[in-house]
Amino acid sequence: MKRIVLFLATNLAVILVLSIVLNIVFSVLGIDHGSIGGLLVFAAIFGFGGSFISLALSKWMAKRSTGAVVITQPRNATEQWLMRTVERQAKQAGIGMPEVAVYDSPEMNAFATGMNRNNALVAVSTGLLRNMKEDEVEAVLAHEVSHVANGDMVTLTLIQGVVNTFVIFFARLIAGMIRNNNQQMGTIAYFGIVIVLEIVFGFLASMIVMWFSRQREYRADAGAARLAGPNKMIAALERLKNNHESRLEGSMMAFGIASKKAKSELLLTHPPLEKRIEALRSSREF
Numbered sequence: 338m339k340r341i342v343l344f345l346a347t348n349l350a351v352i353l354v355l356s357i358v359l360n361i362v363f364s365v366l367g368i369d370h371g372s373i374g375g376l377l378v379f380a381a382i383f384g385f386g387g388s389f390i391s392l393a394l395s396k397w398m399a400k401r402s403t404g405a406v407v408i409t410q411p412r413n414a415t416e417q418w419l420m421r422t423v424e425r426q427a428k429q430a431g432i433g434m435p436e437v438a439v440y441d442s443p444e445m446n447a448f449a450t451g452m453n454r455n456n457a458l459v460a461v462s463t464g465l466l467r468n469m470k471e472d473e474v475e476a477v478l479a480h481e482v483s484h485v486a487n488g489d490m491v492t493l494t495l496i497q498g499v500v501n502t503f504v505i506f507f508a509r510l511i512a513g514m515i516r517n518n519n520q521q522m523g524t525i526a527y528f529g530i531v532i533v534l535e536i537v538f539g540f541l542a543s544m545i546v547m548w549f550s551r552q553r554e555y556r557a558d559a560g561a562a563r564l565a566g567p568n569k570m571i572a573a574l575e576r577l578k579n580n581h582e583s584r585l586e587g588s589m590m591a592f593g594i595a596s597k598k599a600k601s602e603l604l605l606t607h608p609p610l611e612k613r614i615e616a617l618r619s620s621r622e623f
């Protein structure tokens with residue numbers, strides 16, 4: 338229920354802010370709302386705007402939706418070790434020290450999020466700390482630090498913004514063409530067609546985003562192998578074969594060490610564990 342309320346409140350706030358921005362842009366630039374150019378501006382503002390606002394709120398949302406507690410003053414040896422390890426890896430990767438947090442969950446998982454490389458959050462689950470060896474946890478932390486160092490959060494946001502823009506634009510363009518050919522079509526029918534087209538185009542476009550996400554996971558695994566050692570990263574991935582299914586949602590799931598299952602690899606944010614392990618074993622980088 339908490340996640341649902343946060344999701345609804347955030348999306349309503351995003352729509353309100355983007356609607357205000359849209360009206361200002363149209364007024365300042367004198368763009369015709371009914372033109373192709375106006376439609377493209379509308380699609381771009383909502384496509385990119387929603388993605389970047391979500392990125393800006395990602396740390397705040399992640400902490401509240403998972404109940405993650407940021408370590409400000411380590412309370413025990415485990416938290417001290419987590420802080421030291423992330424600090425060392427961040428220096429090696431050339432990024433600012435991320436916030437380090439722990440959240441309560443039985444699954445073995447961790448995620449990274451944040452606006453930029455020097456203002457990120459790395460969070461680990463209690464299930465991961467309980468069920469993984471220290472070397473394996475070190476590799477998982479290195480994987481998340483590598484996501485931050487690679488700028489994956491911003492890159493994925495840009496790709497999602499482009500995809501969103503084209504989905505919104507073409508759905509409304511095609512629906513408008515259908516309405517022009519059928520003068521009796523009402524507003525409800527028009528928006529019904531828009532929704533259907535956005536669902537179809539969104540599903541197809543998500544395959545592009547998922548493909549990029551999988552490539553990004555290979556790069557984060559390789560980065561973890563450089564920071565912590567390939568054997569530690571392979572051991573961590575082997576351990577994940579006995580994991581619970583991920584409970585993370587949205588961008589947190591995309592940047593987690595583990596993901597949800599899907600019927601097709603085309604819809605996975607992460608490659609299968611066997612492929613990730615094979616990629617590390619066959620790499621000559623290390």
